[in-house]
Amino acid sequence: MPGIIEPPPEPGAPLPPLWKRLAWFAGIAAASTTVVAVVAYAMKAVLPSH
Amino acid sequence: MDVDALLLSRLQFAFTIAFHIIFPSFTIGLASYLAVLEGLWLGTRNEVFKTLYLFWLKIFAISFGMGVVTGVVLSYELGANWSVFSRVSAPVIGPLFAFEVLTAFFLEASFLGIMLFGWKKVGPGLHFTATVLVAVGTLISAFWIISANSWMQHPAGFSILPNGDLIATDWFKVVFSPSFPARFAHMTLAAYLTTALVIGAASAWRLLKAGDEAESRMSLRMAIGMFAIVAPLQLLVGDISGKSVEQLQPAKLAAIEAFWDTRTEQPFHIAAWPDRELAGNRWEISIPKLGSLITGGSADAEIRGLKSFEPRDRPPVAVVFWAFRVMVGLGIAMIILGLWGAWLCWKSAPERSRPYLMAAVAMGPAGFVAVIAGWVVAEVGRQPWVIYGVLRTEDAASPLLAGQVSLSLLGFLIVYAIIFSVGVLYILRLIAEGPVAGSHELVDEDRAPGTPLAAMPEDPG
Numbered sequence: 001m002p003g004i005i006e007p008p009p010e011p012g013a014p015l016p017p018l019w020k021r022l023a024w025f026a027g028i029a030a031a032s033t034t035v036v037a038v039v040a041y042a043m044k045a046v047l048p049s050h
Numbered sequence: 051m052d053v054d055a056l057l058l059s060r061l062q063f064a065f066t067i068a069f070h071i072i073f074p075s076f077t078i079g080l081a082s083y084l085a086v087l088e089g090l091w092l093g094t095r096n097e098v099f100k101t102l103y104l105f106w107l108k109i110f111a112i113s114f115g116m117g118v119v120t121g122v123v124l125s126y127e128l129g130a131n132w133s134v135f136s137r138v139s140a141p142v143i144g145p146l147f148a149f150e151v152l153t154a155f156f157l158e159a160s161f162l163g164i165m166l167f168g169w170k171k172v173g174p175g176l177h178f179t180a181t182v183l184v185a186v187g188t189l190i191s192a193f194w195i196i197s198a199n200s201w202m203q204h205p206a207g208f209s210i211l212p213n214g215d216l217i218a219t220d221w222f223k224v225v226f227s228p229s230f231p232a233r234f235a236h237m238t239l240a241a242y243l244t245t246a247l248v249i250g251a252a253s254a255w256r257l258l259k260a261g262d263e264a265e266s267r268m269s270l271r272m273a274i275g276m277f278a279i280v281a282p283l284q285l286l287v288g289d290i291s292g293k294s295v296e297q298l299q300p301a302k303l304a305a306i307e308a309f310w311d312t313r314t315e316q317p318f319h320i321a322a323w324p325d326r327e328l329a330g331n332r333w334e335i336s337i338p339k340l341g342s343l344i345t346g347g348s349a350d351a352e353i354r355g356l357k358s359f360e361p362r363d364r365p366p367v368a369v370v371f372w373a374f375r376v377m378v379g380l381g382i383a384m385i386i387l388g389l390w391g392a393w394l395c396w397k398s399a400p401e402r403s404r405p406y407l408m409a410a411v412a413m414g415p416a417g418f419v420a421v422i423a424g425w426v427v428a429e430v431g432r433q434p435w436v437i438y439g440v441l442r443t444e445d446a447a448s449p450l451l452a453g454q455v456s457l458s459l460l461g462f463l464i465v466y467a468i469i470f471s472v473g474v475l476y477i478l479r480l481i482a483e484g485p486v487a488g489s490h491e492l493v494d495e496d497r498a499p500g501t502p503l504a505a506m507p508e509d510p511g
Contacts, residue, residue, distance in 0.1 A: 005107060008100060008169045008177070015173045024171035025164060025180070032163030033156055043122065 056447050058455035059131040062462060064429075066123050068422050069466055073117030075421045078192055078238065079245025080110045081158075081185040083272075084165075088181050092174055098268050105265070105485035106249070109477050111166060114158070116473045123462070131455065135436055135446035142208050142218045143198050146225070150194035157187035189238065196237050200230040202437050203428065204298045216440070228298055232291040233428075239284045240424065243384060244417025246276035250387075251414025252481040254407040265485040267401050270410070274400060277388030285381060295431075296345055296353075299438060301363060302431035304356045305370040307341055308334070311355040316341035321375070324367035329357055365433040373426035380420040387413055 009015065016024075084106055091099035125147070128136050164172060164180035172180070207223025208216045218224050250273030256266040296303045303309075308324040308331055309316055318340035323332040339349040346353050356364050387409060394400040401407070432438055436446040 004166065005104060005111075006167050006169045006171070007104065008174060011095070016171070021172045021176055024168055025176045028163045028168045028171070029160040029180075032160045036156060036159045 054452035055450045055455050056444055058452055058459055059447050059450065060443065062131065062455060062459045063124075063127055065459070066120065066127060066462055066466070068425065069470065070117065070120040070124060071421060071425060072418050073113050073120060074188070074191070074195075075237075075241045075244045075418065076248060077110060077113050077117055078188040078241035079243070080106060080113065081181075081188040082242065083245055083249065084110060085178075085181045085185040086272075088178050092178055098264050101265050101485050102269055105480075107165060109480060111162070112473060112477055114162060116469065118155075118159075119469070120466070130458075131448050131450065132436075132446055133448040135441065138215050138441055138446070139202075139437060142205075142216045142224055143201060145218075146194050146198040146201070150191055150198075154187045154191035154194060157190065158184050161187070192238055192241065193234060196234045197225050197227070197230055199428070200233050201225075201227045203233075203432055204228045205437050205440055210440075216437075229291070229294045232287060232294050235287045236284070236291045236424075239280055239287055240417070240421050242276060243280050243284060244421055246273045246280065247384070247413050247415075247417040249273045250277065250410045251412075254410035255481065256484045257401050258404070258407050258411070259482075260484060262401070263484065263486065267399075269485075270401060271395060273410075274388065274391030274395060277384055278392040279388070281381065281384040281388045285385065288378075288381065292345070299432065300354045301356065301359050301365060302370070302427075303345060304354055304359075305365045305367045305431055306374045306427060307345060307353075308367060308371045309341065309353055309355040310357050312352065312358045313355065314342060314350050314352045315339045316345070316353045316355075318344060319371075322371065324371050326361075326364065326367055329361075363434065365431050370427055370431045373423040373430070377420045377423040377427065380416045380423070383413065383416060384420075 015021065084103055087099045087103040087106070090096070091103060161180040161183045164177060165184060168180070169177045201224055204227045205216075206227045207218060207220035209219050211217055249269050253266040253270035253273060256263055257270065260266070292303070292306075295306070305324075307316070308319050308322045310330050315338065317334075317336035317338050319331065320335045320337065322334035322336075324330075325332050342351045342353055343349045345351070356367065390406060390409070391400050394403055394406055434442050434444065436443045
């Protein structure tokens with residue numbers, strides 16, 4: 001688990017431009033939502049339908 | 051419907067929900083704690099807060115995952131074991147669960163990804179936003195689940211169709227049923243206390259084993275602050291919640307207090323052996339008149355006893371009576387721990403008091419036990435109804451055979467024992483190592499998640 005958690009930037013390290021940070025923010029959120037949706041639909045698919 | 055299958059279905063649901071509730075009651079508080087830690091780090095740049103954040107984030111991620119897995123099982127069970135309940139109540143209660151997924155679970159799951167993988171990519175401000183959103187998501191989740199459960203306790207805002215199905219007529223009344231505000235506050239505070247007790251125990255354990263450690267000192271003092279403020283507050287909120295039980299579910303209140311006869315000057319039973327066959331207590335240790343005073347506000351208040359209800363409408367008494375006493379007893383122990391800790395903070399330093407540290411370690415699981423005991427009071431006390439006054443539990447189950455339910459129950463027992471053991475042992479191992487141990491093992495830039503190097507061993511040779 002420690003290996004996959006990203007630590008904060010070093011003090012004084014330059015931050016990426018705002019548009020890039022916002023894009024990462026939206027991108028990671030969208031990717032996480034997609035993973036949840038895929039798992040949810042996969043679980044729904046194994047349910048018998050009547 | 052086979053009676054044994056009903057009993058097994060009830061046992062299975064009780065087992066799986068008691069198992070599940072451990073995780074959300076921990077992660078609700080932990081998400082807020084993480085938001086506070088990150089906010090303090092942003093405000094002060096004190097590295098202690100950052101180290102604590104990264105440490106508890108790992109434990110949060112594992113607990114969140116275990117909470118999701120055990121929660122999904124409950125949704126399946128509602129359909130598989132409680133199909134009549136699902137069919138009858140789905141038009142009312144289904145949207146509440148759907149809103150929980152749409153407004154809370156997706157919020158938590160989406161922004162947890164940023165919490166774990168995105169600190170350098172999104173920067174400190176947006177990362178803090180993600181942490182706050184996850185914390186808010188856990189509270190929204192609690193809101194909808196408690197709303198659904200409160201509606202089952204005190205259904206309102208619905209009509210019964212000719213075929214027996216329910217339909218919502220007033221969504222505001224459905225979502226905000228009479229007992230909801232007090233129960234939501236009670237559950238949220240219980241979650242905060244549960245988390246504080248675990249953090250306090252982990253910090254105390256480190257201080258006992260590893261000596262002086264700035265991170266453990268800080269987290270112990272933060273936990274003491276929570277015990278000292280939230281535990282007494284919880285007593286007041288619990289009393290308000292109890293008062294609503296007196297008005298809305300008098301049979302549950304009578305079971306909680308083991309009152310059999312309707313009378314004024316009810317005694318308060320400190321301990322008793324309630325017996326449904328006897329319709330009385332085999333023995334009791336009581337304080338005269340205090341029962342009426344606590345439950346009715348006056349020693350002259352007349353409080354209904356269980357004998358005023360038909361035998362088939364009475365909940366199991368001994369389980370409810372003792373579960374309530376376990377919950378309240380642990381709550382009082384939490385208040386003592388908080389006041390003792392606050393006194394130590396004021397006089398000297400709690401981290402130097404070995405008896406206090408040992409007491410804090412011993413109280414680590416108390417929040418979980420109290421939460422489960424509280425749910426036993428709420429759910430068993432509602433019996434014989436699954437939707438109070440509307441649908442009996444015996445009429446809500448699926449037409450299954452005892453053998454079928456036995457197999458699934460056995461499967462749950464085995465799988466959960468493995469999941470629980472592995473998950474909890476891993477969390478305990480992390481706690482034993484302490485917050486500082488893991489803080490130097492974090493990923494470097496070139497081995498960021500998703501890159502080919504991340505999948506490579508550190509030393510391929």
